[in-house]
Amino acid sequence: MLLRIILGDDNIRKVTLDPLPDTVEGLITCLKIKLGISGEMVIQYQDPEFNMELCNLSNMTDLPKDKATLKVLTKATEPDHTDSSTLDNESMSSSCEDSPSTSQTRQLPHPFPIPTFAYDVELRLRSANEVFAKNGEVFETPKEMKSDLLDKLAEAIFVYTPYPTRDEIDAVAQALVDKHPCLKDPGSEFGWYSWKFSLKFKIQNFRQKLRQAGCPELSLNKRSSSPTKSKKLKKAKKSEVNFLPGHPEGKNENDLENERALLISEVKKRNIDWTLVDKMMDSTYSLRRKEIVKDEPLVAHVQERWPALFFVRQIELEFTRLTSMKLRESFLAGLDQYLDCFLELFKTKSGIPALSSLLKQLDNSTHRKRIILLLGLPHFLKEDSSAFTKTIEVTDDEQSIAKGMKVGVLVVMDGQDFIDAAVVLEEAVVLSQLRDLPTAVAMLMGLLYSLNIDYPRELKYTFEVMQKVFMNIGGGQCSSFVHGLRNRLLRRQM
Structure with a gap:
């Protein structure tokens, strides 16, 4: 059924519901999801028997058969819980509140x-x-x-x-x-x-x-009796706030697939119109997330269908779509916040040769401290650092070195000079020519979010610290180990 939904004088939307719910309560639930509204809701419809004047909807049989105009009124819910005696009919308004996706x-x-x-x-x-x-x-x-x-x-x-x-x-x-x-x-x-x-x-x-x-x-997680279906629950695991949205109003999967084809054509051009790419990547976000979350494709397949997603600009924008946060800014800010505290903790682990060697390379520059922290973090957490970063010479073949590396960063050196940093996923270099190690690690985090890739078990604490401590995403639900570490860091900052 085609519905014209009036939320306000300047906010009128078109919604298609097929099938139409059998009850008013079911209709309210559908509209909350479609329109991104929470709180109590009253639905009014234009009644033909009263010259199209608005009446409260109490029975679905009152609606016309094919299309109808509805007015939605919502009661705002205040977190401060104002006294219930102040509630009256004047609190009914057509303002929208935050939906789960926002x-x-x-x-x-x-x-x-x-x-x-x-x-x-x-x-x-x-x-x-x-x-x-x-x-x-x-x-x-x-x-x-x-x-x-x-x-x-x-x-x-x-x-x-x-x-x-x-x-x-x-x-x-x-x-x-x-x-x-x-x-x-x-x-x-x-x-x-x-x-x-x-x-x-x-x-x-x-x-x-x-x-x-x-x-x-x-x-996405409908129960199935088929023994071939995966029993793994597909849900947000890294505190994503816009994990799997519905398609934009007025667009179906065919429309979005056509936009995806245009995206590929645009990215292949010598002079890419990044404003247009940004707009189409934003519009096709729901299609991309559906493919990535539901089908769990290989990274190479995603590269083929969504090549724009593997540019630094789009990695940062995709991360913002997922988390409502800035990728590079939040990562570097968190890194800097804990720099000195972590380096002091590193010094207490002088018995770990790799940490002692890294600390000898310290100087007063923030950039050097960031590198030492990132390289030393897996050693400090007693995890496999070789699964996270590898240093290679400029004459080495990146793709050959990446074999056997599931998730990580390659650092390309020419003697003592930094040349390049590259991101590796599923034993292949997917992003290169990055200016420094901190930027490369930030891009790696962005790709893990964008591609819905789980953190490798051998580096679970390393990535948990980067997400929940450095970036403070989902920091309220840490493992006991990381929770204890964060408390130690915060006590040192007091």
Whole structure:
């Protein structure tokens, strides 16, 4: 069905839904995904029986058959949780809030901001909280009210991630009873045990609802009875905030495939129009991510279909599309922040010959310190440095040296002079003529994100430090080893 959606006087969109959901609740879910809206929603439609005046939609049978004009009103949810008595009809507006794809993090904030529930629910909770404060009597939540609470919480969690961890679910359940103590579970030690399990199942049901509504990231992981299908869950692993978006409104896969062909033609030109390339790479982002995430192609295949992705300019732009962060700037800023602290820690490991040798090459320049830190990091973390960087002479053949190297950087030297740095993926040089080692490592990180490549096991801590410590992406969910290391670094900065 073709829908004309009015979000505001200057924000009117066209949306196609096929098939059309059977219920108004299903339609609301679909529109939230398609339009990137969160919060409570009211849908109005132009009713032919009243000269096309707007009426609230309460039954899908009220809609015309082929196409309709709808007006969407959303109730803004404030993280500060203003007093529920201030909620009234004037809070209804057509402003859009951040969708999961534009959220700045894949981690749930701590403490989790419990959303404002429906007006009647808030009134009942307020009364129950007052009773609890007087005599400690807990509130026996009616079944339909509990369902409303869990629906709202699941929706609020999805703004950050569709796949919350067990600890994150625990934190949300705890935040709920902290804000509304009347909801405490008298049968558990901390009062939120039953809410934890209810929320876990509600999130699973919510994912299924969004999967049926066509959410790309969730549709990718549909259950299959086929024994040949991979059971590996395809989801954001590096705190990507725009992991698998839907196609742009008004464009289908054929349209995007035609743009991809034009992209290849443009990149082959002697004088490339980078403004046009930027625009088409941005437009075809959803098609590219679908191919990379769903099909998991070899790097060589991606190079053939998306050659523009292997230019420094596009690596940086793709990383920004994925994470909403600047690649080179965030990497170098984080590197510089911890330079002196790391070098001091290196000195405490004088028993490691490779670190001692690197420290002898130190001087007062920031550039030299960056190089020593990057080269010494795998040694300090007791990982295989040869799997990360290799130094070769200018007369050596880069492609031959790259054989056996899954992920890493080649540093090309002419005696003591730096000549080049090249990025290696899947035993092949995919990017060369880089001006220095820090830039090469930053580009390597960008390509690992862009191509959805897992960090190699033999270097898992090295890459985790670069992502979560240097770049502070997903830093709230570190391994215990990296968490302890970061605490040591922060104490040295105090």
